[in-house]
Amino acid sequence: MELSKNYIPSATEEKWYKHWLDKKYFNSTPDERPSYTVVIPPPNVTGVLHMGHTLNETVQDILVRKARMSGFNACWVPGSDHASIATEAKVVQMLKEQGIDKNTLTREEFLKYAFQWKEKYGGIIYSQIAKLGCSVDWNRTTFTMDDHYYKAVIKVFVDLYNKGLVYRGARMINWDPAAKTALSDEEVEFKDIVGKLYHIEYKLEDENGNPIAPLHGGAGITIATQRPETIMGDTAICVNPNDERYAHLKGKFAIVPLIYRRIPIIFDEYVDPTFGTGALKVTPAHDINDYNLGLKHHLEVVDTLNEDGTLSEAAQIYVGVERFAARKKILVELKEKGYFIKEEEYPSRLGYSQRSGAVVEPRISTQWFLKMKEMAGPALSAVVNGDIKIHPGEKFLATYKYWLENVKDWCISRQLWWGQQIPAWYDEKGNVFVAETEEAASLKLQASSLEQQNAERLQPGAGSLKLTQDADVFDTWFSAWLWPMEVFNGISDPGNKEVDYYYPTSVLVTGQDIIFFWVARMIMAGTHYEKVKPFNDVYFTGMVRDKQGRKMSKSLGNSPDLLDLIDKYGADAVRFGIMISSPAGNDLLFDEASLEQGRNFNNKLWNALKLVKMWEARQMAEETKEIVDDSFELTDETKQLFGEIDQLPHDAPLDHANFSIAWFANRLQQVRAEVEVLYSQFRLSEALKVIYSLIWDDFCSWYLEWVKPGFEQPIEDEVYSKTIHFFEELMQLLHPFMPFITEEIYHLLSEKQDDLCIKQFAAIKATNNEVVAGGELLKQVISALRDARNKSQLKPKETIKLYIQSENNQVYKNIESILQKQVNAETINYVNETVPNATVVAIEKDKFYIESERKADTETIRTELLKDLEHQRGFLQSVIKKLNNERFVANAKVEVVELEKKKQADAEARIKTIEESLANLV
RNA sequence: GGGUUGUUAGCUCAGUUGGUUUAGAGCAUCACGUCGACAACGUGAGGGUCACUGGUUCGAGUCCAGUACAACCCA
Secondary structure, three states: OOOOOOOOHHHHHHHHHHHHHHOOOOOOOOOOOOEEEEEOOOOEOOOOOOHHHHHHHHHHHHHHHHHHOOOOEEEEEOEEEOOHHHHHHHHHHHHHHOOOOHHHOOHHHHHHHHHHHHHHHOOHHHHHHHHOOOOOOHHHOEEOOOHHHHHHHHHHHHHHHHOOOEEEEEEEEEEEOOOOEEEOHHHEEEEEEEEEEEEEEEEEEOOOOOEOOOOOOOOEEEEEEOOHHHHHHOOEEEEOOOOHHHHHHOOOEEEOOOOOOEEEEEEOOOOOOOOOOOEEEEOOOOOHHHHHHHHHHOOOOOOOEOOOOEEOHHHOOOOOOEHHHHHHHHHHHHHHOOOEEEEEEEEEEEEEEOOOOOEOEEEEEEEEEEOOHHHHHHHHHHHHOOOOEEEOOOOOHHHHHHHHHOOOOEEOEEOOOOOOEOOEEEOOOOOEEEOOOHHHHHHHHHHHHHHHHHHHOOOOOOOOOOOEEOOOEEOHHHHHOOHHHHOOOOOOOOOOHHHHHHOOEEEEEEEHHHHHHHHHHHHHHHHHHOOOOOEEEEEEEOOEEOOOOOEOOOOOOOOOOHHHHHHHHOHHHHHHHHHHOOOOOOOEEOOHHHHHHHHHHHHHHHHHHHHHHHHHHHHHHHHHOOOOOOOOOOOHHHHHHHHOOOOOOOOOOOOHHHHHHHHHHHHHHHHHHHHHHHHHOOOHHHHHHHHHHHHHHHHHHHHHHHHOOOOOOOOOHHHHHHHHHHHHHHHHHHOOOOHHHHHHHHHHHOOOOOOHHHOOOOOOOOOOHHHHHHHHHHHHHHHHHHHHHHHOOOOOOOOEEEEEEOOOHHHHHHOHHHHHHHOOEEEEEEOOOOOOOOEEEEEOOEEEEEEOOOOOOHHHHHHHHHHHHHHHHHHHHHHHHHHHOHHHHHHOOHHHHHHHHHHHHHHHHHHHHHHHHHHHOO
């Protein structure tokens, strides 16, 4: 079989994803194995995956695939969120483009359009998830408006209402004038702006309506406001009772400019005398603080804005004018009429709607609320007790705690159509009946009418039974918070077999930006309804930023298209690139260079495959010629290494292949153990780095070179099969990160009945550190000798004569053939004294002499040696200083002192070696 | 204003209970290299005293305090 020059991902990826689906590897049903459950954070149904999702899904897939290969019944549930505001806004926009005004449609007509829209675009995210290689159970795909899910949301609302945890009332809420709906506190994003503070004078009157003598030369009292368009809603002026400037105004009145309404001067310590003029205009309808002040002082509430942000009839002037346009006009008029004093710049913060971007308006409105204090307690203790572990570390614990301890009631109603309609019905008198269905509500109404009739003897005919359902829908998060339960029908069918098996889920992987929107509320719902946490671990990924550190956003246009990236680099490379640059919990700077690194890694794997396939061909060729070379076999010692690695005879002579195989076998186990620890700590980026280096450096750069047969030479059967075995194990180790290429190579290495996707990891064996250290020494010697060759400007083809001066020649005899090949030595000899006229390289206590045709550059060598000598002497000095410190010797642990002594001996020996080498230079 | 986190090589980051050599990796840089796995590559090399100040300790990148700067969250 001919292998292409470079790895081509596209065909491979499609082939294997289809194969895995055909084999139903991703489908899970409860069985006797332990479950490993992950629910996907449902993306917006009509959205596309951005880089943040890509990171999230990749992390989840790695964890799920790892679990599936480690004896767990892995179940990853995909799905999407109806995203009420975002989707409705998109549908409204689409209708507008078709010339259709939402207001001319009935609810049913609108929903028909919305569902058409969902059908058309809802599949995009799913195809992207598939392209990325995510091993989700497609049979379990859930949408937050599926029938059972819809019913579950309704059921929960009714239940919470019956428990007294839900109430309806007029409160000050955040109003989005563009989407014309209420928002929760979490849906408001604050931005720093430089606003203006306008100073405006109000005329004063006494209780009899007579003008009061001018203050400070003016004709009244000056207030400072950022929002002059709200003055028509003023119902008081408030000053601090301790502010002597205004003490004489007790019981007096101010006149609102332009509309000339008389409003009282009130006194409250809330007002900061040092801010502005020390006098505050109070507009209870349009500011939360003013609202509270109004409640306290029983002030009138004048709402001067319509729901679309234009001025209302109550404003009396500029009715119908948009709020910011009205501000300009009012300022002009205030100036004309002499009420305007001055304006100044003022750094401030303004709330914007997370979805529509409109400036949010505080507004008094009748909405449904969920009492949060009662829900917060168990959710707080679940995390504080450590039942739910947050990764990384405790970084988010303080934030989480603070939010839950200070949480306010949650406004759950939205003035939209796309979502679960609130199951509350009103009779003609405005009485409310909450029930799961209209029939149930109707029964409640009848019951209550009967009671009333009996109690109050209502006139016959007054109690009409006509009911109207609340037009509003629920906040999207009021459905999303049930996600881990209801994907297994845990709410609609409590205690069913599936929810018992899969819930609580294993780990939730999500962005830290939705910790309050979603994570905290899922914990609330979970602890409330299942009486248990919804997940054992939470893994917060960082935010994906561009190279310059900016947030990725549509408006900046700096978010790349996922499918484009996959086309260009392949899914494996995208996964690699995003994972390698993503330390747990930290923001990651997305740079396409890391995807290139991933693609290059693919290629490296591919080329390694080509190399061993070439060996296979040679091996087979030899067999057909029946010139079977059976002179090689694994020594007992090497075999022992595979069985009981601990018992390597110290002086066992090893040939190059046995040495290489024993070394790599141990190195592999060492890394596997390391990776296992990293997985348990969710340090996936580091795990990938370790695997990457094991494959590229240890396997490709060292091991394959060491066992490589000579030019056009056949390879030993045993070496070949061990190499294939190593390669397969490496592919298995890498598979969760890069599933496609690893599966492909696994199958190309040899004929397979099974698939890597579900191949179970073998138990990790103990590592023989001595064997690993032997390999490290060999690497070090080879690198140092190559460096010396380079420094002497020897061409790769030029051979050298190598002389080794060591106290333990056996160590080098074991690796002699490898060494010879790797440094291109024609001979290797062992000596007991210095070799004149040779370049000398000192490693540990051993010396290596290089003799070549080319004359050694003694000056360079001398400089190098002197530099090394200086370094060693400095080091020795610091060690000696430490050892001469009596308090160190007295206080430090014995091992530490011993180590320092060894360091001293090593450094001294090394200095001696260098000095001898210097003396040897001519 | 309150809170959280961070500041280590040109860039992005590791450095897990303080002590295995006066700090590691990837990318970038430089030198050399192309007859057979790999130029999307190979072999080497250079580069930082760990933001700053002080403290604890026999010993601090690591612990504590303060300062500066940055990011994020909340009001």
